[in-house]
Amino acid sequence: MTTLVTGAAGFIGAYVCRELQQRGERVVGLDSFNAYYDPQLKRDRVAALCAEVDIRPLDLTDREGLAALFDEYAPTRVIHLAAQAGVRYSLENPHAYVDSNLAGFVNMLELCRRRGVAHLVYASSSSVYGDSATPPFSEDQRIDQPRSLYAATKAANELMAHTYAHLYGLRATGLRFFTVYGPWGRPDMAPLLFSRAVLANRPIDVFNHGRMRRDFTFIDDIVAGVLGALENPPDQDPSHSAAPHRVFNLGNHTPVELERFIAVIEAAAGRNAEKVYKPMQPGDMIETMADTARAKAAFGFEPATSIEVGLPRVVAWCRDYFGTNA
Incomplete structure (x- = not known):
């Protein structure tokens, strides 16, 4: 059994x-190594x-390249994580999102259904x-009013x-x-942005004047959720009355005030942040805030890492990888 992971870098x-x-599983990956953020970090x-x-x-x-990869490895399961990420960047470069997240997603759906993939996560x-x-956001709530x-x-x-299901x-x-963070995280997200800035004595932009709450979820908990979902595919209904497709929240179910989040980084870095409040x-x-009851019932998802445990590991990694002046 081979698992293909897209966005593997x-x-x-x-x-x-x-x-x-x-x-001990057979795994193959693909990644475009694009320049949305430094490709050297990905390498x-x-x-x-x-x-x-x-x-x-x-x-x-690259439909031909993807097809050749499927021909070579014949993956039985696919974990499709590749996408153009970032809320704010979508305001600057919308076509990148259409190419990767829409056209690219159709390419993956087509290959999965034509090559008999047993489960797409x-x-x-x-x-x-x-x-x-x-x-708390539950999977049954409406999602027809996106902000980006x-x-x-x-x-x-x-x-x-x-539809494909x-x-x-x-x-x-x-x-x-829900706001995944940890060592080797994305440098455009607040955990790394703030940690690097505080370590280097640079100011940080605090939006909405600090009146924000996020459900920060540590990477170890997310990986457990991804693989739990992978091992528990939706049932196929012989009557075709229900499509074999499910959606789960993977979050910490514990939203954190932005000011508290910054305070934990300050404590781990051993210095105060210079905060610039913005709209x-x-x-x-x-x-x-994630309602994770459905994931817990389906495959035992139960995140256990608080920001007091996770964020100091991010700060320590930033200090080691970037130094204190990066």
């Missing part, structure tokens, strides 16, 4: 590859976490809840996966990630 992808490899991440995994440099829009996002949801194009593409992915019986599971950024959400 990405933050979540590299950790997932490492865990699969440590379990260093792979070297540190999953150097022995064969990761092919492929873009999701794909990344969605807490951003899909947008303006219509009330914390990024969120809209992720909501579209869920609809597309449901309904039409072709492709078993698919969508995972709505709300377009596309951002004021609060996220």
Whole structure:
């Protein structure tokens, strides 16, 4: 049995590859190594976490290249994490999201259904809840009022996966990630941005004047959720009355005030942050909070890492990788 991980050089992808490899499973990856953030960080991440995994440099829009990879490895399961990420960047470069998150997602759906993939697990996002949801966000709430194009593409992915499950019986599971953080994380997200700035005595931008709450989820908990979902595919209904497609929240179920989040970083760094308070950024959400009851019932998902445990590990990694002046 072979598992294909897309976005294998990405933050979540590299950790997932490492865990699969440590379990003795056959795993292959693909990643475009694009320049959304420094590709050297991606290469260093792979070297540190999953150097022995064969990761092919492929873009999701390369249909011929993707087909050749499927022909070579015949994956039985796919963990599709590759996507153009970032809420704010979608305001600057919308076409990147259409190419990767819509056209690229269709390419993956087509290959999965035509090559008989037993289970597709794909990344969605807490951003899909947008303006219509009330914390705690449950999977049954509406997702038809997104605040960004990024969120809209992720909501579209869920609809597309449901359609392929309904039409072709492709078993698919969508995972709505809630602000994932940890060592080797994305440098455009607050945990690394703030940690690096505090270590280097640079000011940090605090949006909505600090009146924000986030459900920060440590990478180890997320990996456990991804693989728990992978091992528990939705049932195929012989009557075809229900599509074999499910969606789960993967979050910490414990939203954290932004000011408390910054205080934990300050304590770990041993210095105070210079905070520059600014208004709300377009596309951002004021609060996220995951209702994780469905994931717990389905595969025992129960995150256990608080920010008091996780954030000092991020600060220590930033100090080691970037130094104190980066």
